[in-house]
Amino acid sequence: MASRHGFRALRNFGKFAGSCRALQPASTFSSLRQIAPSINRVAGSPFISQTGVRSFASGMFGTFAEDGKISPHGGKLVNTMVTDEKEKAALISSCKSTMELSDRNACDVELVCVGGFSPIDGFMSEGDYTSVVDNMRLENGLLFGIPVVLDTDDEAVAPGDKVLLTYKGQNLAVLTVDSKYSPNKPKEALGSYGTSSIEHPGVAMISMERGKYYLSGKVQGLEIPTRPFPCKTPEEVRAGLPSNTDVVAFQCRNPVHRAHYELFTRALFADNVGKGAVCLVHPTCGPTQDDDISGEVRYLTYVVLKEETNNPSIQWEYLPYSMHMAGPREAIQHMIIRKNYGCTHFIIGRDMAGSKSSVTSEDFYGAYDAQDLAKANAEELGMCTVPSLNVVFTQEEGYVTADYAKEKGFDVLKLSGTKFRKMLRGGDDIPEWFAFKSVVKVLRDAQK
Template identity: 65%
Template sequence: MTQTSVSNLHHQERDGLIEPHGGHLIDLRVSESEGSTLRSKVNHILECSHRNACDVELLMVGGFSPLKGFMNENDYDLVVSSHRISSQLLFGLPIVMDTDREDIAVGQYILLRYQGRDLAIMKVNSKWEPNKPLEALNCYGTTSIEHPAVRMITSERGKFYLGGPVYGLDLPQRIFPCKTPLEVRAELPKYEDVVAFQCRNPIHRAHYELFTRALHAENVSPNAVVLVHPTCGPTQGDDISGEVRFKTYECLAAEVKNPRIRWAYLPYSMHMAGPREALQHMIIRKNYGCTHFIIGRDMAGCKSFLTGKDFYGPYDAQNFAASVAPELKMQTVPSLNLVYTEEKGYVVADEAEKEGLHIKKLSGTEFRKMLRSGQDIPEWFAFRSVVEVLRNA
């Protein structure tokens, strides 16, 4: 049984799109007959968590190219220690299947099931008990369980990690209709820059100003487009639900009707890993056809509830992303620190300070209070369509 990859590197070069990470866009989905043959070999069934299902989907469709399955122990060790896999290609975070099952053994086949749907079959080539404190320290910069990813690997993931090839049977059903990298690439303009904007919350005016102004950055081509690519997997506990977020994006796309914006959704679960997360996002967006990545101050950062201190410095993710971008053949676009002023609308904060402009602010807490009480939300802060969705929710 062999896995397939879309060997269209030269075709993609002719079409003017950036080549996927590693040169080939991986597609691990098998035919119905191949799936039937594999099913006859299955030894165990594992129910996927929400995070597992995101990983399985991105493996299947090539979002994690060049991976052809869950990392084996050697690749896992290398990613933890050096953010690279055995081929020496960059990779941000480990991609592993986890279990507490003692009876699963190397050489066996596992059916991966999610919410009643058979997603994939995995051949177990590697099984080990990971050094989770070392993984936490190297990947997330801390062993504190206050960090959401450290808490996840210590309390959600099982005792053992499994590595091996994955054979895709079916994609999960999601509220967010997630286009594959191949589908997104088919909709992108050829021989033009594609700027990726990552988010996990509803988009407000400042965000829109940010990613549309990125089209005019010095290192972006004149006819570039933005791919707004929100994550739709598990995020933080206090984030707005996926169904509501999806509605805000759809309504906003219809409201602005901007021909230089492309919209798609990413089945990825956030780790809030700062610099490592920035690298992971860049690799994924490269596989979806993006040449540039907007990276904000303290991207994918989080704070200690006890001390209130950030786990990462404000520019750690930006600096790390800039250092690895040339190897990825991508470019970063720093996120502008925009503020709204009475005199000029949205401007960079330094300009507002230099010219003594009057800055208007509205905190998230105040915004939520105004939503609940039915007060009018200023249009400089939020789009009317987004406000209506949030208010109805």
Template identity: 70%
Template sequence: MKFFTAVAFLTASVSAFTTMTPNKVASSNAMAFSQFSQQSALMAAKQVPHGGVLVNQMTDDKDAAIAKATVEIQASERQLCDVELIMNGGFSPLTGFMDEAAYNSVVENMALEDGTIFGLPVVYDTDDESLQPGTTILLKQGDLPIATVELTDKYVPNKVLECKQCYGTSELEHPGTLMVATERGKYYMGGKVTGLNTPVRDFPCKTPAEVREELPDDKDVVAFQCRNPVHRAHYELFTRALDDPLIGEGGIVLVHPTCGPTQADDIPGTTRYKTYEVLKEETANPRVVWEYLPYSMHMAGPREAIQHMIIRKNFGCTHFIIGRDMAGSKSSITGEDYYGAYDAQDIAKANAEKLGVTPVPSLNLVFTEEEGYTTADEAKEKGLSIQKLSGTKFRKMLRGGEDIPEWFAFKSVVKVLRENI
């Protein structure tokens, strides 16, 4: 843990490291589409990308791009997720890491400088005192060159303000706040990204353009975000969402789990991916599409719900399932929730028009002895016997080799978990 960074974080205040004119990497939709045309891909999905155009920062001339770089840097796992979503358009309309003006605008206003709504800042962080604006760096994953970044400015962020605005707290007991304080470097730097190669992962992550090509252009697509294995209740939730009156006839679900870094006690991404693959094969539901997202979770609750909706919009989704306490987190000391159960749903509804994505509130499903899965309200009204199994109890049973009730988890998923954790 970067102890001194954490100490500095508690007393940090905004100040510019340089006074160079920042490159407005995120404010111009026209610039985002100046060199690349993907109209054929856009025609394959009903939804338009965020900001109107789908960014593609990948270059065909890798040698020329690499030749401009004077510094090589190994990217962290979180940086690899961020740079991949910049390169492939998942973070459209961004074409690079946010400069100070864009960063401040998103932190304070939840929007880019041109007013385009955006949930969380996307920044390149560093402790390197020698890195200066005007430098082009080469980000690598081991020996593989991933992208170059033309650094435009360097600034000391107000991390306290960032966390208060984006996470709702500056307490280090919050996993996202702890990440900002102890994992991210002292400085943030803005700069245009030029993509060279996609990071190598243990699971395939298709680009927004590739996913769009597979989606129908005349049907609603509702996205389901998760960061944990999909159990029976989750499956019932996202398949029943297709019956919601907000979803048009013949709509489909895109199950789009995040497989990047998340909070410390979550199941590793590679294991989660294996559970999704066996479940996809077991259920074989023609109205359910499974894809994977190289995204770094922040556990930022309402603000992260907005971020997830923007990303899925870029992947072609028209609707987004908002669960109770979505992307929520608890204090590592008190165990209390940082967000209300419906905070994410409320912010999604309030910003649905700006986002151009329709939020679909998730059903509060419970399992009953008499009628299987039903809504909690219906179970209460009918006086049905509700069965419960906590996540803590489930993990204990899993490790102890006990039988897991099939109403709670799919056998194929349980088998993978037992083999990998």
């Protein structure tokens, strides 16, 4: 009888395995674990243990660490932070020169040291740089969206040197220089941003802000930058996430308004998201475009919104990342980073990380280019994408999908971002269906 039950379970297991390839790793692992007891009855012996279930799920959908969290990109979370004070002092004294970091470079140094950019533990060699530009992969074959590089105009720095990386009075890290090379900036721009036009902010940054050389080598962290907003490390964020549970990441670089909130709360009920999932709202708080709201003000809007909504299914953390506005390539970069922070799913919005020409205002990317590239590479990353719903506010039923509103012939209310900013500056009442009162207050206070 036990064998008959066991083989029936195996038969069901086969059907399940065939159907779950569209599912995400965490919910698949959970489902496999649920049916394991039936399979264990085969011949009265433990046919599949929890380790076996994990092994099967990992083979199909990407690996999971022993704590029930998705494994970091490359399998290991990098951490180059030095904790011993004597070792720190010795490293600093061994430095031949000092380099003051820009805001953008300080973000990159932090993410390298704490593992946000795992598997890399330093700035890219010319080989990795070229491979990422040309193929969106490191030399070892792992996916990587955009090169992570450190620029300089210093003619004296040379391979073998140790360079103290400073930022606003802090000793952030020590770079041991492996190589110094001249980048092909036009090729880098075209590969990373899909254009060599100086009208793209990322291309302008490469051309006008970065120095003539790039330095490669391992970076050893000494301090985390002091910021007006807290940025937990991947290890710290992972520790606060539930085990064996889907974690849906929502990336944003602007204040969250009503439509955004509807979008990421509804994502928890997407077809490929398991029951009991949580959403990690993980805004980038580093430099973005010149006309974006400052990171400090954005952070304050998130704090008040977290308090106002008090939703236990939503976790809020903050990412010290500097936006490149690289569209599809940046979507891949964000997925890799969020995987390192413990996320199994990633919400891909329309025109994600998109950019317009500074002259013509034309879009550099199609509305769904980022979604298409993310979907094409999600399986290899061991993650799932959750397309962002196009939600609109209606007089009849509040927020619904645009398709549903059209089908029902509902009256859709609209407010453009341009008009919202004008109303904000003019002190006009902002409709509550569009923005949270608490967020509007923070934005208005910041204008005083």
